[in-house]
Amino acid sequence: MVLWLIPLLPLIGAILPALLIRSGRDVCAGATGFVSLAALALLLSQAPAVFAGEVVSVSLPWVPQIQLSFSFMLDGLGFFFAAMILIIGLLVIVYARFYLDRADPMGRFYAYLLLFQGAMLGVVLSNNVILLLVFWELTSLTSFLLIGFWRHRADARQGARMALIVTGGGGLALIGGLLLLGNIAGSYEISEILARGDIIKASPFYLPALVLILIGAFTKSAQFPFHFWLPHAMAAPTPVSAYLHSATMVKAGIFLLARLWPALAGTEAWFLIVAPVGLATMVIGAWIANFRDDLKSLLAFSTVSHLGLVTMLLGLGTKMAAVAAVFHILNHATFKAALFLSAGIVDHEAGTRDVRRLGGLASLMPITATLAMLATASMAGVPFFNGFLSKEMMLEEAAHTTYAGMAWLFPVLATLGALLSVGYSARFAIRTFLGPVRHDYPHHPHDPPVGMWLPVALLIVPVLAIGLFPGAVAGGLVALTAGAVIGGPLPDYYLALWHGLTPALIMSAVAFAGGAMLFLTQERMDALRRRFPRPEAKALFEAGSSAVVLAARRATAWSHDGSLAFYFRVILAVLVATGVYAMATASHEAGTRAMIPVTLPALIAWLALVVACLATVMRHRDRLLALILTSVVGLIVALGFVQFSAPDLALTQVSVDVVTTILMLLALNLLPKTSPNEFSLPARWRDGAIAGVGGLGIGLLAYAVMTRDGASIADYFLAQSKPGGGGTNVVNVILVDFRGYDTFAEIIVLGIAAVAIFALLDPRLPAGALKRVRMLMPQEESGDVHPPMLVVAARALLPLALAVGVFIFLRGHNQPGGGFIAGLVVAIALMLQYVASGYRWVADRKRIDSQAMIGAGVGIAGLTGIAAWAFGKPFLTSTFGYFTLPVVGTFELASALLFDLGVFLTVVGVMVLSLAQLSRVGQSVDPLPTPEQPMDLPLDAAPLHPQPREA
Amino acid sequence: MEMLVASAIGLMTATGLFLILQGRSFPVIVGLTFLSYAVNAFLFAMGRLTINLPPIITPDAAYTDPLPQALVLTAIVISFGMTALIVVLGLRGFLETGSDRTDLSLAEAAKEPAAAPDSDPAGTPAGEATRA
Known part of the structure; x- marks a missing residue:
């Protein structure tokens, strides 16, 4: 249980610094440190179990379909890395409090740092490869944020982008590799995969999986040829460089190699790929580091080199090499983090980290100089420091390695790597801290506040302690971790300072002598190097x-x-x-269904439709004509519905057609009345051909279906309509009962469309739009804007139309009709009032808001559905009964009627709202004063004064 | 009769397709109206054509297929809703921009690549902000 919290605590806790920065920088840093400390305490609480050899694990299914689970495990390797992440993290948090400038957004920095910490802990504790991938990508993203923290600097942005692209690209390869690995092993749980190494190595997919995983690991750990991103990532603030680029993130690739070591290592392919890549990285990185003037850049290439060293050790595939790798990871983390922090102090205090402008700092900042030089000694591999021990083990392993029949290759190159490492270490220490005191530093340097040098000092303690008493100080931890890497019994070894006069010692001696030579001839070597082209x-x-x-x-x-x-x-x-x-x-076979004979009226209607369609195609640039022809086609479609036994559809089509036409007319009023001829003749023929073939295909398809018989699922609805739904109009019963859910969703969609229309045609249009509306308003109004005959007819029709609407609504369950059609009829009657008497006249008299009507409609329909719950039935179950009233007699009442009422209200509201809103746009800029009561016929003979309009 | 209906569906489809390929919003909207007529008729035709057998339960007990009718009824209403929405969208777009074209103007299209950030390989922006 505790195990989940270790990675989750920093991830969740990341919100604390972001919030607490308002309370001051100390509170912010304190909260961040507290989060890390809490996670560390949780980790240490598991230490007894881990040191007793247990593997602590927890698991919770997340997406079981893809075998993704929140499963974490804590063994020696995970513990080692998690402890390193948290302890160095704590030191970096303290250091950053003093390093960051007052102007730097510290809350953001600590939030990113904690996110990164949580992601990193997730990587090292995951017991599921997919979960590991999730955290892996998260480290790429958070490191992008951290590297680009100084977002005003171009080099920071570019460095961050490069790091993201390289590590993110590697992450893609890794996804493929780990999924392949999981497929081979038959499980995505890492503990299972590790136990099935033999199956994996025997699989034909072993090599592709290995290559993909290695690409992921090599990009993350900056191995040759992907080493180039790491130095550019040094544009990050120094605490980030120290944390990400020495101790944690770049170690993630190495962690992965170590984690999967039992499953992947030990084969020919592993050795042939991993070992030389590591060796090449070690030598190349160290070589470049010798010619870098920027302290951080020098350290960056040194890190590349040391990562190569560890990779090479893991690549050798022997157990002893794995032990050496683990030991060197520990040692490198301590001295390199200390060095990065020291470089940051030098930069902070002296104002530059260019070795050409430094020197003689030892007397000006003695504490920093002492600490940094101790760490440098370890980096160079000087005896009595921890770097010496693991370097000796590396040389010892390299001495026994024969690569592709060349026994000399590894020993020579490993010695060369050590030699180069001595060279740049000497350069780092001597050129910065020794030599004469200068007087041209950008700032006058002195030792920083204790908060900055104390983390360095704390890192130096293990450097010395392990260097002097390796077995006592680090023996247990290294044995535990190496045991987890190897996944079996440890080789026979002991960590000690003196192993006798071994080949490794001789190689070390050569390295020191050569390194000293290199340091002394550095400038000549550099001049020589510059003569050759460098990519x-x-x-x-x-x-x-x-x-x-x-x-x-x-x-x-x-x-x-x-x-x-x-x-x-x-x-x-x-x-x-x-x-x-x-x-x-x-295959094409003629259908066998008997066809209905053609009648003369049908033929006439068909001809009208053909003419209308062709005319629309030919004359569509005259928009009004196109609109009229469209409604002709709509009417003929409605006639077709009448002919072919669909009275409900015919009613709906006719009324919708009316509404659509009015709507388009209103819109056309505000749009250009013609379309320009924009396309050339060939283009039109091309479009015509596409459209023609498409239409032909649809026509043939429809014909093919109609001339064949087919089974329908309609029998159920026909049989159940009366007994189950209580209505004889099957179409209506389907709408409000069997498929009530669809209808419910549909009226919601209609409501949303109406609200969108309302918002789009807000009367407060921008000034430019208003000007355009004014220009488009017809110049010539008819003499009689509101003709009396139309007004009288419309007003007389209103109650009639409402009565028809109610009638259609009530009978809808049994006869053609229903909420949709009734709603359309009523809406048309209302719209007619707008057309006849004008927007304002109606708006002044309208008592019910259209939006309220839509809301009420959807609400009633929904409540009817919910009411079914009260009777223990599913949503929208309907019921019906027979009631007797005096006068009226016995009649049937279905709860679906209430649902239909909701549909009715929504339809009326949507239609009226859309059209009223459209007509209002023109109205809002209408330059003509509208008489207050335009068409209340002059029975009262009141003079039609143009009165000032109300706002 | 089936032939007439099928050819009408095909013709309405072709008209609709031709119109949506035009470069202005109004013909496109008219074209969509044609397409919705065609699609509704097509869906309806999937229930096969019958005469004088409306799906109203009567003692005669012979009916046409009610299911496509129910589907088409909702389709008619919802296509009104969608037509209204795109009409208003087109109208608002015209009022805002003064153009009812359905493409970006060539000038805008030419401007686009140049305006994209981070296009120079060196990536050094002209006005680099100083550290706040």
């Missing part, structure tokens, strides 16, 4: 990414040219081509 990784990377961006931009510009017609054309062309292919490859 500049950053330029290559930027050129590559620019090319990709350019290609993507071209592709986007070509495929997304912003033209709707182009998109439609492409989509339609693809659809038509697919349809043509399907029709061409299928």
Whole structure:
């Protein structure tokens, strides 16, 4: 249980510094430290169990379908890394409190840092490869935020972007690799995978899985040839460099190699790939570090080199090499973090970290100088420091390694790596701290506050302690961790200072002598080096990414040219081509269903439709004509519904057609009245061809279906309509009862559309839009804006129409009709009042708000559905009964009627709201004063004074 | 009769498709109206054509298929809702921009790549902010 909290605590706690920064920087740093400390306490509470050899684990299913679970495990390796992450994290938090400038947003910094810490803990504690991937990506993202923390600096942004692209790209490869691995092993739990190493190594997918995983690990740990991102990531604030780029994130790749060591290592492929990559990285990184003037850049390449050393040890595949790797991870974390922090102090105090401008700092900042030089000694591998011990073990292992028949390769190159390492260490220490005191530092340097040097001092303690008493201080931890890496019995070894006169000692001696030579001849070597062309990784990377961006931009510009017609054309062309292919490859047999004979009225209607369609195509640029022709087609479709036994559809189609036409007329009033002729003749023929083939295909398909018999599921509805739904109009019963859920959702969609229309046509249009409306308003109004005959007819019709609406509504359950149609009829009657008497006249008299009506409609429908719960039935179950009233007699009442009432109200509200809103746009800028009561016929003979309009 | 209905559906589809390929919003909206007529009629036709057999329960007990009718009825109403919405969208767009084109103007399209940030390989922005 406690195990979950270890990674989750920093992730959740990240909110604390972001909030507490308002209470001051000390509170903020304190809260951050407290979170880390709490996580560390939780971790240590598990220490007794781990040291007793137990593997603590917890698991909670997350997405079981893809075998993703929140499972964590804590063994020696996880404990080792988690402790390193938390302890160094704490030191960095303290250090950063003093390092960050007053102007730096400290709350954000600590929030990112905690997020990163949590992600990193997740990586090292995950017991599920998919969960590990999630945390792995999270470390990439949070490190992006941390590297780019000084977002005003271009180099920080570029470094962050490069780190994200390289590690993120590696993460993609890793996803593939780990999924392959999980598939081979038959489980995504790491503990299971580790137990099935033999199956994995025998699988034909072993090599692809291995290569993909290695790409992920090598990019993360900056191994050659992916080493180039790490130095650029040094644009980050120094605490970030110390934390991410020496102690934690770059170790994630190495952690992965160590974690999967039992499952993957020990094969020929592993040795042939991993060991030389590590060796090459070690030598190349150390070589470049010798020629860097920036302290942090020097340390960055040194880190690359040391990571290569560890990778090489893991790549050797022997148990002894694995022990050495673990030991060196520990040692490197201590001395390198100390060195980064020291470099940060130098930068902070002297104002520069360029070795050419430094020197003689030992007497000015003695504490820092002492600490830094101790750490440097360890980095160089001087005896009595911990770096010496693990370096000796590395040399010892390299001495016994034969690669591809070359027994000399590994020993020589390993010695060369050690030699180069001595060279840059000497340069770092001597050029910075020794030599004469200068007087041209940007700031006058002195020792920093204790909060900055104390973390360094605390890191130096293990450097010395392990260096002097390796077995006593680190023996237990190394044995525990190495045991977890190897997953079996440990080799016979002991950590000690003196092993006798071994080959490794001789190699060390050579390295020291050579390193000293290199340091002394550094300038000549540099001049020599500059004569040869050196590939500049950053330029290559930027050129590559620019090319990709350019290609993507071209592709986007070509495929997304912003033209709707182009998109439609492409989509339609693809659809038509697919349809043509399907029709061409299928068999064609004539249907056997008996056809209905053609009647003369039907033929006439068909002809009218054909003419209307063709005329629309030919003359669509005259928009009013196109609109009229559209409604002709709609009417003929309605006639078709009448002909083919669909009275409900016919009623709906006719009334919707009326509403749609009014709506489009209102809109056309404010739009240009014609469309320009924009397309060339060939373009029109091309569009015509696409449309023609598409129409032909749909027609043929419809014909093919109609001439064949087919089974329908309608029998159930027909049989159950009366006994189950209490109505004889099956269509209506389906709508309000069987498929009530669909209808409920539909009226909600209608309501949303109406609200969107309301918002879009807010009468407070921007000034430019108002001007356009004014320009488009017809110049010539008819002499009689509100003709008396229309007004009289409309007002006389209103009660009649309402009565018809009620009638259609009530009978809808048994006869053609229902809420939809009744709603449309009533809405049309109301709209007619707008048309006849004007917007303002109606608006002044309207007592019910359209929005309220929509809300009431959806509400009533929903409540009817919920009411079924009260009777223990599912949502929207309907019931019905027979009631007897005097006069009226016995009649049937279904609860579905109430639901239909909701539909009715919604439809009325939506229709009226949409049209009223449209007419209001014109009204709001109408320059003509509207008479207060335009068409209350002059019975009272009141003079029609233009009165000032109410706002 | 089936032939007439099928050809009408095909013709309405073709008209609708032709109109949505035009470059202005109003023809596109009219085209969508045609398409919804065609689709509704097509869906309706999937229930096969019958004459004088409305799905109203009577003692005769022979009916057409009510299910496509129920589907089409809701489709008619909802296509009104959608038509109203795009009409208003098109109208508002025209009022805001003074154009009812359904593509980005060429000038805008030409401006786009240049305006994209971080396009220079060196990535050094012209006006680099000083540290606050």
